[in-house]
Amino acid sequence: MPNIETVHVPLGARAYDVRIGDGLIAAAGTEIAPLLRRPRVAVVSDDTVAELHLDALREGLAAAGIEMTALRLPPGEGTKGWPQFTRTVEWLLEQKIERRDVVVAFGGGVIGDLVGFAAAVLRRGVRFVQIPTSLLAQVDSSVGGKTGINAPQGKNLIGAFHQPSLVLADIGVLDTLAPRDLLAGYGEVVKYGLLGDAEFFGWLEGHGPALAAGDNAARLAAVKRSVQMKADIVVRDETEQGDRALLNLGHTFCHALEAATGYSDRLLHGEGVAIGCALAFDLSARMGLCPQEDPSRVSAHLAAMGMRRGLADIPGDLPGSDALIGLMAQDKKVVDGRLRFVLARGIGAAFVSDDVPADLLRAVLDEALEQRIAAPA
Numbered sequence: 293m294p295n296i297e298t299v300h301v302p303l304g305a306r307a308y309d310v311r312i313g314d315g316l317i318a319a320a321g322t323e324i325a326p327l328l329r330r331p332r333v334a335v336v337s338d339d340t341v342a343e344l345h346l347d348a349l350r351e352g353l354a355a356a357g358i359e360m361t362a363l364r365l366p367p368g369e370g371t372k373g374w375p376q377f378t379r380t381v382e383w384l385l386e387q388k389i390e391r392r393d394v395v396v397a398f399g400g401g402v403i404g405d406l407v408g409f410a411a412a413v414l415r416r417g418v419r420f421v422q423i424p425t426s427l428l429a430q431v432d433s434s435v436g437g438k439t440g441i442n443a444p445q446g447k448n449l450i451g452a453f454h455q456p457s458l459v460l461a462d463i464g465v466l467d468t469l470a471p472r473d474l475l476a477g478y479g480e481v482v483k484y485g486l487l488g489d490a491e492f493f494g495w496l497e498g499h500g501p502a503l504a505a506g507d508n509a510a511r512l513a514a515v516k517r518s519v520q521m522k523a524d525i526v527v528r529d530e531t532e533q534g535d536r537a538l539l540n541l542g543h544t545f546c547h548a549l550e551a552a553t554g555y556s557d558r559l560l561h562g563e564g565v566a567i568g569c570a571l572a573f574d575l576s577a578r579m580g581l582c583p584q585e586d587p588s589r590v591s592a593h594l595a596a597m598g599m600r601r602g603l604a605d606i607p608g609d610l611p612g613s614d615a616l617i618g619l620m621a622q623d624k625k626v627v628d629g630r631l632r633f634v635l636a637r638g639i640g641a642a643f644v645s646d647d648v649p650a651d652l653l654r655a656v657l658d659e660a661l662e663q664r665i666a667a668p669a
């Protein structure tokens with residue numbers, strides 16, 4: 293088998309491996325077999341991923357004598373809500389998935405989050421395996437056990453912490469990902485450098501373009517570093533009582549923008565993360581917390597990658613700053629009604645603060661909204 297890297301997530305009784313490399317879908321049967329009591333799994337995917345890669349997964353499982361039954365959901369963020377969640381749980385029950393069986397989430401972050409949550413509640417909890425197929429899912433959503441769906445009131449508001457039993461990140465499948473989805477996933481990769489590893493951010497400035505162009509060595513290195521950083525944080529704080537909130541850099545802005553754009557393809561999650569990180573650095577600089585040149589460096593890298601980096605890059609109408617701040621009130625980091633933000637003392641040095649002056653926050657948003665008038669998307 294080609295080069296496979298392993299990041300172990302040492303969470304005691306919930307410990308698991310994240311396997312990263314090319315060819316893991318072909319090897320899925322061998323990888324998953326040790327978890328199974330009987331040679332049968334239920335796979336949930338979306339139409340796009342299923343069309344491209346489900347046959348390969350079926351063959352990979354069959355090579356180890358494992359049968360598979362599959363459900364395909366519509367692709368996109370709109371799937372991550374009650375209707376498709378209910379459909380998935382009922383399908384799993386119809387398939388007579390037992391407590392000791394294993395459910396497989398085969399797709400991007402939407403599938404991983406929804407299927408993980410379905411596994412968390414099915415018969416009060418069955419094990420699941422993540423086979424992430426988007427860059428975003430490989431570097432972030434498949435690891436750490438945050439599962440859930442969106443509510444009309446806000447993003448990811450219904451869910452559970454439920455760790456996977458195994459993660460198989462086959463970087464070969466990234467070749468079929470649309471360029472826009474790949475760059476959206478790269479938004480979360482940049483987040484890791486910005487939140488805690490300045491050297492990694494420097495490496496991304498040099499290697500990001502090759503990664504986007506299809507360089508497998510760069511992809512493997514970026515996925516491995518991101519997963520290792522996430523694993524280290526999750527092990528310190530599995531249920532986000534403290535440090536885990538660092539993984540939320542850019543997300544207070546992102547989730548408000550996703551809600552404001554109706555969880556539509558006007559703004560993908562990873563695009564919102566990149567824009568949110570840029571805004572978090574603007575806010576940090578305005579508060580005198582980080583060097584004035586850091587926001588420009590962040591923005592320059594996003595621009596060099598051809599990524600969205602400001603509110604001017606979001607097409608269609610957006611509400612004003614007060615309405616955006618109103619949407620932030622549903623953020624899960626809110627304590628006693630007070631917003632908390634992930635800010636930065638510099639690139640690679642993020643921290644959590646509940647001390648953001650409302651006028652500065654409004655000023656950063658107003659300025660970003662004004663740029664939309666100067667340069668409409």
Ligand SMILES: NC(=O)c1ccc[n+]([C@@H]2O[C@H](COP(=O)([O-])OP(=O)(O)OC[C@H]3O[C@@H](n4cnc5c(N)ncnc54)[C@H](O)[C@@H]3O)[C@@H](O)[C@H]2O)c1
Nearest residue numbers: 340367368400401402425426428432433438465468469561
């Ligand atoms: N649980 C977590 O810790 C966590 C972390 C980050 C993001 N998320 C969530 O993840 C979601 C975003 O994930 P995403 O960006 O993967 O979105 P997604 O699941 O919608 O996938 C993006 C698009 O890529 C397609 N796709 C996926 N793999 C493909 C492949 N190999 N080839 C071709 N097309 C492919 C999908 O069909 C979809 O159209 C959001 O809902 C976000 O909130 C969760």
Ligand SMILES: O=C(O)C(=O)C[C@@H](O)[C@H](O)[C@H](O)COP(=O)(O)O
Nearest residue numbers: 432436438447448536539540543624
């Ligand atoms: O794993 C985490 O913790 C994260 O915050 C990772 C984020 O990239 C991800 O988008 C997560 O779903 C956001 O969590 P939420 O609790 O703010 O919904």
Ligand SMILES: [Zn+2]
Nearest residue numbers: 480543561565
């Ligand atoms: Zn995210």
